Amino acid sequence: KQEVTQIPAALSVPEGENLVLNCSFTDSAIYNLQWFRQDPGKGLTSLLLIQSSQREQTSGRLNASLDKSSGRSTLYIAASQPGDSATYLCAVSLDSNYQLIWGAGTKLIIKP
Amino acid sequence: SQTIHQWPATLVQPVGSPLSLECTVEGTSNPNLYWYRQAAGRGLQLLFYSVGIGQISSEVPQNLSASRPQDRQFILSSKKLLLSDSGFYLCAWDGAKYAEQYFGPGTRLTVT
Numbered sequence: 001k002q003e004v005t006q007i008p009a010a011l012s013v014p015e016g017e018n019l020v021l022n023c024s025f026t027d028s029a030i031y032n033l034q035w036f037r038q039d040p041g042k043g044l045t046s047l048l049l050i051q052s053s054q055r056e057q058t059s060g061r062l063n064a065s066l067d068k069s070s071g072r073s074t075l076y077i078a079a080s081q082p083g084d085s086a087t088y089l090c091a092v093s094l095d096s097n098y099q100l101i102w103g104a105g106t107k108l109i110i111k112p
Numbered sequence: 113s114q115t116i117h118q119w120p121a122t123l124v125q126p127v128g129s130p131l132s133l134e135c136t137v138e139g140t141s142n143p144n145l146y147w148y149r150q151a152a153g154r155g156l157q158l159l160f161y162s163v164g165i166g167q168i169s170s171e172v173p174q175n176l177s178a179s180r181p182q183d184r185q186f187i188l189s190s191k192k193l194l195l196s197d198s199g200f201y202l203c204a205w206d207g208a209k210y211a212e213q214y215f216g217p218g219t220r221l222t223v224t
Contacts (some may be wrong), residue, residue, distance in 0.1 A: 034212065043118075043202055044215040089156070100213065102155040103190060 001026045002111055006103035012112050015082060016077050021075040021106045023090035027070045030092040035064050038087045038105070047088075048075070080110045113137035118203050118216035126224055131176075131190040133219050135203030138184065143188040143205040146213065147178055150200040162186060198223045 001027045036044040048057045048064040057074040062074040091100040115138045147159040158171045161176035203216040
């Protein structure tokens with residue numbers, strides 16, 4: 001059974017720091033991995049999608065990497081800003097059906 | 113561009129009352145549609161998904177049901193709400209299997 005874990009559950013850093021959020025999954029037979037952002041009381045915003053054949057994807061200050069063999073993905077945020085404060089979720093898609101398997105998220109607080 | 117709408121934004125209902133939440137997508141045709149529930153402090157749980165009109169797949173047995181009367185309309189219903197139905201309900205769509213998922217703003221349901 002596929003399980004997705006995100007560590008840490010919460011992270012607080014001062015503005016301007018570069019930081020890394022981690023996502024691990026137990027079964028390497030994934031089709032893709034997505035990173036999302038959720039602001040309090042809001043829906044989810046898709047940040048990056050990495051296909052299983054890819055190693056990384058970049059969007060602005062965000063860079064997501066994928067290592068299928070080790071069951072890990074990282075989301076790197078450069079030069080963090082208070083506006084980056086949110087909960088970050090990762091989810092993997094299984095090869096067999098439409099279901100996404102979700103991590104519980106990392107709550108990120110960027111202090112001004 | 114594509115837009116996804118959900119209503120109502122918030123809802124407070126007594127135990128035993130019926131429920132109807134609506135989700136519509138604009139700017140795309142034949143999307144895959146999804147209903148998720150997010151309980152407080154927990155991850156997302158896939159409730160239903162639909163790959164076409166009248167085609168509904170249920171992931172979790174419960175007192176909820178879903179319908180897709182039109183291509184871009186997805187409805188979540190219940191005949192009698194339970195306290196455990198409280199949560200944040202999110203609708204999502206994607207254009208193809210394994211594609212990037214996009215989420216609506218969500219409905220906060222409180223069952224009293």
